[in-house]
Amino acid sequence: MTIGIGLPVADIPALLDWARRADAGPFRTLGLLDRLVYDNPEPLVALAAVAGATRRIRVQTEVLLAPLRDTVLLAKQAATLDRVSGGRFTLGLGVGGRPDDYRAAGQDVRRRGHRLDEQMAELGRLWSGEPHCAHAGPVVPGPGRPEILFGAFRPPALRRVARFGDGFLGATPPRYLGRLFRTVEQMWADAGRAGRPRLVAQGNVALGPAAVVEQARAEILRYYGPGEYAAQAAAGLLGTPAAIGGFVAECRDLGADEVMLYCWATDPEQVDRLADLPV
Known part of the structure; x- marks a missing residue:
């Protein structure tokens, strides 16, 4: 069994110091949480910086609230982070449940589970290297996807x-x-x-x-x-x-x-x- 560390979000400039210390230690993974209506760093952007500041440790979202995001852009961002980190990215996904996050993203909090299911089908297709549609080609930098974890509590999830x-x-x-x-x-x-x-x-x-x-x-x-x-x-x-x-x-x-x-x-x-x- 391995041990990972979740990064605090209250001091964004210190994240790279945390990351380098963890990279020099016995830890396998660095995690970062996600919210929209909060003063935390955006996790995909922050973890790209963390991956660039480290050598071997994995980086992971815990968990990214996918229904708040555009699916095509998420496919490209996640695949890019996985590629630039040398395959060290784990995409932890969930739906959350705070109405203010969904209101700010222009999404219906009541449909968050259905939206994630729809997104996963689309993400899988895009990560396979298929064209986006008949009038637009592939959007990801080569076929492949990051490791995917789901955070959940209820059977459908x-x-x-x-x-x-x-x-x-x-x-x-x-x-x-x-x-x-x-x-x-x-x-x-x-x-x-x-x-x-x-x-x-x-x-x-x-x-x-x-x-x-x-x-x-x-x-x-x-x-x-x-x-x-x-x-x-x-x-x-x-x-x-x-x-x-x-x-x-x-x-x-x-x-x-x-x-x-x-x-x-x-x-x-x-x-x-x-x-x-x-x-």
Whole structure:
């Protein structure tokens, strides 16, 4: 099992420092979240810069809200990032659910699942190198696509893993994660897919002095906004070596191929502290 790190979004100029530190450590992947109506960096642009500043570590969206985006442009952007990074890009996809994001993108939040299904069919066709239409040629820089993960919780969304993807990203506590992993595996088998889906777990972490942990909680509350989910996410923050180590061990026991430790506080020394954990 491998370990990855999620990049904080509250200090955009520091992202490349975080990336270089992680690239020099034991981590496999750098992740970056996505929202539209928020002051975070646009993930495909930011991860292109991160890929250029690193040598070996993978870059991953966690997760990109595809229904907010033009499908043809997304096909070109994702394929380009995969090519310029030397195949180090993983496209994590989801739908989100914040009405303000969809309002700003001019999309109907009620159709987000249907739109993603339509997009995946179109993306697959474009990534294969087919022309866009009878009057327009191919749009991607050569056939091929990045690795695709889906982040989801409900059965209709989980089925996309077997229909369109390579694996599943579960951003939920271990007490729920096992059921989601097993459901994805069963859907994969039922669809007649060979092998097994890649299974990735994600937990929110902050490692350092009390001020670092408190900043992380504040950033989680700010990002997810007022409400029960934000309070639960902040309360579930893993802020000690023992808590993080226990989480990683539980995910390993559930069959995770990778655990993403998502950081919210901006202190880059967290990368070195996390690298030193005996996990």
